[in-house]
Amino acid sequence: MAPKSVQAASEMPAGDPKHxxxxxxxxxxxxxxxxxxxxSLLFKERGLAAVSIADIAASADAFPSQITYYFxxxxxxxVEAACRDVLHVARAAEEHAGKQLSPADYTRALVDSVxxxxxxxxxxxxxxxxxxxxxxxxxxxxxxxxxxxxxxxxYAAEMAARGWHSxxxxxxxxxxxxxxAIGVTLEGHAMxxxxxxxxxxxxxxxxxxxxxxxxxxxxxxxxAGNSDSSSEA
Amino acid sequence: MAPKSVQAASEMPAGDPKHxxxxxxxxxxxxxxxxxxxxSLLFKERGLAAVSIADIAASADAFPSQITYYFxxxxxxxVEAACRDVLHVARAAEEHAGKQLSPADYTRALVDSVxxxxxxxxxxxxxxxxxxxxxxxxxxxxxxxxxxxxxxxxYAAEMAARGWHSxxxxxxxxxxxxxxAIGVTLEGHAMxxxxxxxxxxxxxxxxxxxxxxxxxxxxxxxxAGNSDSSSEA
Numbered sequence: 001m002a003p004k005s006v007q008a009a010s011e012m013p014a015g016d017p018k019h020x021x022x023x024x025x026x027x028x029x030x031x032x033x034x035x036x037x038x039x040s041l042l043f044k045e046r047g048l049a050a051v052s053i054a055d056i057a058a059s060a061d062a063f064p065s066q067i068t069y070y071f072x073x074x075x076x077x078x079v080e081a082a083c084r085d086v087l088h089v090a091r092a093a094e095e096h097a098g099k100q101l102s103p104a105d106y107t108r109a110l111v112d113s114v115x116x117x118x119x120x121x122x123x124x125x126x127x128x129x130x131x132x133x134x135x136x137x138x139x140x141x142x143x144x145x146x147x148x149x150x151x152x153x154x155y156a157a158e159m160a161a162r163g164w165h166s167x168x169x170x171x172x173x174x175x176x177x178x179x180x181a182i183g184v185t186l187e188g189h190a191m192x193x194x195x196x197x198x199x200x201x202x203x204x205x206x207x208x209x210x211x212x213x214x215x216x217x218x219x220x221x222x223x224a225g226n227s228d229s230s231s232e233a
Numbered sequence: 234m235a236p237k238s239v240q241a242a243s244e245m246p247a248g249d250p251k252h253x254x255x256x257x258x259x260x261x262x263x264x265x266x267x268x269x270x271x272x273s274l275l276f277k278e279r280g281l282a283a284v285s286i287a288d289i290a291a292s293a294d295a296f297p298s299q300i301t302y303y304f305x306x307x308x309x310x311x312v313e314a315a316c317r318d319v320l321h322v323a324r325a326a327e328e329h330a331g332k333q334l335s336p337a338d339y340t341r342a343l344v345d346s347v348x349x350x351x352x353x354x355x356x357x358x359x360x361x362x363x364x365x366x367x368x369x370x371x372x373x374x375x376x377x378x379x380x381x382x383x384x385x386x387x388y389a390a391e392m393a394a395r396g397w398h399s400x401x402x403x404x405x406x407x408x409x410x411x412x413x414a415i416g417v418t419l420e421g422h423a424m425x426x427x428x429x430x431x432x433x434x435x436x437x438x439x440x441x442x443x444x445x446x447x448x449x450x451x452x453x454x455x456x457a458g459n460s461d462s463s464s465e466a
Contacts, residue, residue: 124419144424184412187411190370204408
């Protein structure tokens with residue numbers, strides 16, 4: 001909870017209507033999140049058409065009316081779940097890639113994380129859905145913008161922190177990453193490719209993103225292999 | 234007509250059943266082509282759901298039963314029209330690009346041609362459609378393979394004929410071209426981008442494909458500008 005809320009709560013009696021409103025908002029956020037989690041799993045497993053609001057409500061231990069209260073329609077819930085998923089996966093990919101020691105391992109970790117989840121395929125379907133549901137387009141637009149902006153921020157920060165040299169300007173590199181992820185996913189689904197094949201294809205098309213300065217291993221390599229010296233005999 | 238057919242026709246009397254079968258086949262091909270032309274225009278204008286078999290038949294001056302005879306379903310016609318369109322556009326793009334004099338102009342001509350038509354967006358919808366209509370996937374698969382194979386062949390031939398040096402191996406370059414075209418189209422539609430914006434974004438993400446040998450302008454530049462000397466006074 002933010003400091004402002006804590007302070008406000010200490011100044012108010014427990015029965016205060018603002019306190020009750022906060023509690024309701026917090027419960028509302030939890031319910032929303034639970035509905036999105038359940039929807040995401042079901043939609044990725046069965047697709048939009050084969051999942052009903054009743055299915056999602058049952059899976060989230062909620063009432064169908066709670067879904068229509070928070071999301072209005074199944075399609076709006078689909079798009080919001082897909083947008084949330086792809087942003088989660090992008091952040092997890094950056095975290096995983098941030099632990100790698102070379103530019104090549106960094107790119108591989110990004111690609112494996114992003115293509116290993118169903119999130120890009122789910123997001124591709126959400127993008128297509130906005131063609132007939134223009135009212136849902138703004139959330140997809142904002143999500144594409146966030147993928148680009150957060151990708152740029154993370155990539156530029158990694159290059160700077162490690163002293164790596166990006167072959168393209170970082171913004172183009174981040175935008176290209178997502179365009180290729182989306183293109184490879186859509187082609188791959190049409191070709192019946194498995195997730196590992198998608199990752200291999202994407203890695204091939206991304207190529208080398210960055211170079212480490214020649215001869216300078218800037219990070220100490222630790223924990224390579226299972227050294228016997230570290231095991232207790 | 235292929236030489237073999239001409240020779241065969243000269244050996245047969247006019248009333249020969251093989252001749253009649255050939256005439257029927259040729260009329261059938263023409264009708265098929267007319268139905269595909271009409272379908273392509275209508276689908277690109279209004280989308281799959283808003284076009285009926287009766288609309289396409291009326292537009293092609295044909296009977297609805299001819300559509301079901303040649304294509305069985307509206308969805309199969311949609312996929313076949315989209316696959317044909319994207320292959321046509323790819324060939325027209327190669328032809329247009331083949332007239333350019335520098336690697337940068339070559340790439341720009343390819344990108345402008347491919348993104349200027351609605352063909353990639355139409356093909357993206359066909360790809361998505363195969364997710365719920367697995368029976369239509371084989372044609373889409375073959376089309377992706379042909380886009381890759383024909384792109385590779387054309388690109389490798391241009392590089393060799395002009396003495397340009399491709400930055401990536403030609404197969405990766407061709408596959409990357411299409412993945413980016415598809416990714417940029419899907420993102421762009423979701424973002425409400427105009428075709429010129431799609432071309433600009435794609436050009437940015439493709440970057441430099443190839444380099445001309447330094448200092449060697451290998452082709453003579455002719456016909457630049459409208460010279461007054463060629464007009465009849």
